[in-house]
Amino acid sequence: MSTDETGHGGAQTPGSAGNPGGPGQEFLQLITPAGERISHPEFDFWVRDITDEQLCSLFEDMTVIRRIDVEATALQRQGELALWPPLLGQEAAQVGSGRSLRADDFVFSSYRENGVAYCRGVDLTDLLRVWRGNASGGWDPYSINMATPQIIIGAQTLHATGYAMGIQNDGADAVAVTYFGDGATSEGDVNEAMVFAASFQAPVVFFCTNNHWAISEPVRLQSHIQLADRATGFGIPSLRVDGNDVLAVMAATRLALDRARRGGGPTFIEAVTYRMGPHTTADDPTRYRDANELEDWAAKDPISRLAGLLDRKGLLTPELQQQVKDKADSVASEMRRGCTTMPEPQPLDVFKHVYSTPNSWLERQQDHYARYLASFGDPAGAVSEEGAR
Amino acid sequence: MTQLTFARAINAGLRKSLENDSKVVLLGEDIGTLGGVFRVTDGLQKDFGTHRVVDTPLAESAIVGTAVGLAYRGYRPVVEIQFDGFIYPAFDQIVSQVAKLHYRTRGAVKMPITIRVPFGGGIGSPEHHSESPEAYFTHTSGLRVVTVANPQDAYTVIQQAIACDDPVLYFEPKRRYHDKGEVDESVDPASALPMDKARVLTDGSDVTLVAYGPLVKTAVDAASAAADEGISIEVIDLRSLAPVDYDAVVASVRKTGRLVVTHEAGQSGGLGAEVAASITERCFYHLEAAPVRVTGFDIPYPYSKLEMHHLPGLDRILDGVDRALGRPNSLSGLEG
Numbered sequence: 128m129s130t131d132e133t134g135h136g137g138a139q140t141p142g143s144a145g146n147p148g149g150p151g152q153e154f155l156q157l158i159t160p161a162g163e164r165i166s167h168p169e170f171d172f173w174v175r176d177i178t179d180e181q182l183c184s185l186f187e188d189m190t191v192i193r194r195i196d197v198e199a200t201a202l203q204r205q206g207e208l209a210l211w212p213p214l215l216g217q218e219a220a221q222v223g224s225g226r227s228l229r230a231d232d233f234v235f236s237s238y239r240e241n242g243v244a245y246c247r248g249v250d251l252t253d254l255l256r257v258w259r260g261n262a263s264g265g266w267d268p269y270s271i272n273m274a275t276p277q278i279i280i281g282a283q284t285l286h287a288t289g290y291a292m293g294i295q296n297d298g299a300d301a302v303a304v305t306y307f308g309d310g311a312t313s314e315g316d317v318n319e320a321m322v323f324a325a326s327f328q329a330p331v332v333f334f335c336t337n338n339h340w341a342i343s344e345p346v347r348l349q350s351h352i353q354l355a356d357r358a359t360g361f362g363i364p365s366l367r368v369d370g371n372d373v374l375a376v377m378a379a380t381r382l383a384l385d386r387a388r389r390g391g392g393p394t395f396i397e398a399v400t401y402r403m404g405p406h407t408t409a410d411d412p413t414r415y416r417d418a419n420e421l422e423d424w425a426a427k428d429p430i431s432r433l434a435g436l437l438d439r440k441g442l443l444t445p446e447l448q449q450q451v452k453d454k455a456d457s458v459a460s461e462m463r464r465g466c467t468t469m470p471e472p473q474p475l476d477v478f479k480h481v482y483s484t485p486n487s488w489l490e491r492q493q494d495h496y497a498r499y500l501a502s503f504g505d506p507a508g509a510v511s512e513e514g515a516r
Numbered sequence: 517m518t519q520l521t522f523a524r525a526i527n528a529g530l531r532k533s534l535e536n537d538s539k540v541v542l543l544g545e546d547i548g549t550l551g552g553v554f555r556v557t558d559g560l561q562k563d564f565g566t567h568r569v570v571d572t573p574l575a576e577s578a579i580v581g582t583a584v585g586l587a588y589r590g591y592r593p594v595v596e597i598q599f600d601g602f603i604y605p606a607f608d609q610i611v612s613q614v615a616k617l618h619y620r621t622r623g624a625v626k627m628p629i630t631i632r633v634p635f636g637g638g639i640g641s642p643e644h645h646s647e648s649p650e651a652y653f654t655h656t657s658g659l660r661v662v663t664v665a666n667p668q669d670a671y672t673v674i675q676q677a678i679a680c681d682d683p684v685l686y687f688e689p690k691r692r693y694h695d696k697g698e699v700d701e702s703v704d705p706a707s708a709l710p711m712d713k714a715r716v717l718t719d720g721s722d723v724t725l726v727a728y729g730p731l732v733k734t735a736v737d738a739a740s741a742a743a744d745e746g747i748s749i750e751v752i753d754l755r756s757l758a759p760v761d762y763d764a765v766v767a768s769v770r771k772t773g774r775l776v777v778t779h780e781a782g783q784s785g786g787l788g789a790e791v792a793a794s795i796t797e798r799c800f801y802h803l804e805a806a807p808v809r810v811t812g813f814d815i816p817y818p819y820s821k822l823e824m825h826h827l828p829g830l831d832r833i834l835d836g837v838d839r840a841l842g843r844p845n846s847l848s849g850l851e852g
Binding site: 233235262263264267268269270274275279282285286287288289290291292293294295296297303315316319320322323326479480481482483484486487488489 | 541567570572573575577578580581582583584585586587588589590591593605608609612613616618619620621622623624625626657658660680681682712758759760761762763
């Protein structure tokens with residue numbers, strides 16, 4: 128914690144900014160890589176209500192998300208998807224935060240938060256629409272209170288801040304949450320978003336997934352200080368958490384959400400994790416990344432860590448494992464079916480939704496192209512002409 | 517009817533929109549207590565509060581980017597870019613976000629954002645304060661681009677822009693801010709001439725002269741001067757730069773057979789090129805001569821002591837009219 132506001136009971140977190148675990152511990156951790164639950168004087172408060180059943184549910188979510196990732200990567204390799212951005216290794220960061228949100232909170236994410244989208248209840252066919260090339264956006268943002276994935280790095284942090292200003296104007300206690308990577312912290316928009324969020328004390332949570340790599344550029348190229356420490360310069364309290372520890376992420380997110388709901392303004396969370404896979408399926412990380420680094424991080428795997436905790440508690444039964452596997456298999460097969468049976472977009476669909484009111488330039492271009500298509504006597508062209516009107 | 521300056525007319529239009537729709541919010545630098553550097557928002561924060569008229573930190577990308585978030589939340593933000601040359605830091609948010617979010621979300625999210633931009637030269641400012649960046653935005657699908665040339669339009673079009681569910685760039689001819697004109701504040705913007713329609717200002721039979729924003733007045737003055745020489749010019753105030761109301765221009769050129777387009781912005785890739793090409797495509801057999809452009813030069817906006825050479829004035833426009841008519845002109849004798 129970097130300010131005196133801790134979000135409950137006036138408790139103080141020991142340590143300096145970005146060092147919530149105290150001296151010698153570089154981030155907040157509630158579960159060790161070996162799966163041992165360690166207690167924390169302040170942050171245990173934020174996960175005190177998590178039952179054994181909920182722990183099992185978090186384990187299921189993370190396993191399902193990993194399965195979605197594997198299946199989507201396979202679909203890309205089989206030519207069913209044009210591209211896929213894997214989130215392998217980041218399951219705890221996405222589930223821990225995603226499961227902390229309320230339905231009326233609103234998420235503005237990058238393109239890698241497919242696990243968060245799952246937590247928000249995204250339709251799995253919608254999840255793949257963009258990556259199959261069938262649409263430039265996947266879902267109706269208002270159906271799951273999550274904006275469609277942002278490709279421009281960091282642009283969404285401003286959208287979240289503006290949305291949060293709207294929440295403030297409405298007198299509501301919802302929160303806007305924005306996800307971005309370590310690379311994004313170098314972008315002007317992210318810095319401008321923090322200026323606005325601090326100035327207006329907007330109810331927004333900046334969730335920075337430090338996965339150590341922005342395509343081939345290491346995080347040390349982006350920053351000479353810990354990313355969490357950057358926020359303090361804007362007057363925004365920050366937390367640095369073990370992003371592979373689902374409970375730590377959950378505790379930090381809940382604290383930040385609570386602060387925002389109670390008018391305490393923005394919080395910056397740096398979730399320290401690792402992108403185990405490539406940037407996208409078009410990337411080759413072996414060109415820039417040391418294999419040893421990958422091994423080190425594999426030992427901190429978020430799912431096996433939670434499995435370790437469940438095992439210590441006697442919860443990791445064969446029944447649970449089978450149940451989780453069945454769920455993951457069924458989600459994957461549903462997603463595959465949705466992907467391969469997705470209707471093909473029609474030619475004149477390109478003209479849809481550019482404007483919400485008629486535009487004479489575009490109507491003329493559409494009309495001319497429809498005539499061109501019709502000149503082939505192609506029934507598909509004729510149908511699509513009708514479909515676009 | 518009252519006599520209002522451009523600046524007061526826009527102010528009155530903003531006031532009407534703030535009164536009529538509680539979702540309208542204004543954002544910008546210095547727009548609150550100061551009332552904007554041109555005083556266009558004068559008194560609005562006092563009357564509508566700091567949550568409706570928001571003084572922002574100095575960050576153009578953030579001003580537009582937070583407007584995107586407010587639009588997501590159901591607001592209708594009106595942002596002020598203080599000067600034309602300051603819009604570039606917001607370029608990404610405008611062309612990649614504001615313009616495309618309706619398309620990207622297949623119509624689920626509307627972006628009813630109005631971006632007010634004082635534009636154009638002629639006020640003796642230092643650099644970055646006199647630019648005409650409209651072509652960057654007319655080139656971007658998803659945006660509507662309008663400009664106004666008289667206080668009545670300034671009053672009604674700003675309200676139409678705010679009511680429009682599409683994002684609108686509203687370019688304000690800053691050297692006309694203090695020009696006065698009749699404004700009927702009882703006009704209902706919904707039944708007034710839609711903002712995407714052009715208006716014929718003078719009937720003419722010899723040449724069609726297309727202008728917009730700050731040059732409309734100059735074009736009308738040129739038509740008046742030409743009439744003294746027996747040349748009949750039909751002046752069209754384009755009003756909407758994206759989309760252009762080509763039907764209006766086509767109808768005029770079919771009548772006159774000649775086209776001159778004028779704007780302050782540089783020539784290459786400018787709106788004049790687009791109008792000339794489109795009219796050539798649609799009116800080739802009606803044209804008696806090649807369309808003529810009278811524009812600013814392809815230079816950075818010059819220092820103020822030379823800006824009158826860059827800006828098309830009445831005489832340069834008339835020289836262009838002479839070219840279209842095949843009368844002796846400054847380029848007579850030159851081939852190609």
